[in-house]
Amino acid sequence: MLADVRLLEEAFDPGAALGSFSALPDAGGIVSFLGQVRGGGGDAGSVEAGSVEALELQHYAPLTLPAMQALAERALSRWVLGGLLVWHRVGVMTPGQPIVLVAAAARHRRDAFEAVDYIMDHLKSDSWFWKRELRDGQWHWIEPRDQDVADHARWGD
């Protein structure tokens, strides 16, 4: 089974993506996670930080997509899945727009929950993306929070 792994330069429709994905015949359960650009204080997390006007995800082509594909392969070898979708945006996005969609289909729900959790933890703090937010007309680089690093560490890989 091959994973559907994409690096997307343009906005995507998560509803349409999940609609196609859920047509997998052997799936007893499908778990999905959608990350989108938040407004308010953004990743800085405080009102004082100002509202997020835009978010930019940068990548490095020689590394980013190959590493996403390798991550999906690790998830496929770790859990029994009938399907796996990993889509990640790059470029400039505005609040409310989707950034990342991860979905896993499995015969039993636990495999699907854990596979999506695993992939998101690795996308947040161990994949080749660089994120910055536009607040009050200024770009601010965002680094993983301590919680993101701890979330990644619990998988032991």
Place this chain on the structure above:
Amino acid sequence: MSARLVFLGRLADLSGPLVVAPGPLAAVALPEGVLGPRVRLALNGVLVDAVGLVLADGDELAFLPPVSGG
């Protein structure tokens, strides 16, 4: 005969891409702040160590600061 240095993420604020002569990385006058304990390097798409690194003609060396996706 040249190699190319590219800087990702916040390092791109310090320098745009640079074209340098092939040879030891240690001999290249790098922009201040682009090397550090949390910066990783990729030579032609493969992670490498800075120690003893020698650039060949046509190489691309990427400077990769801490990441944040999702």
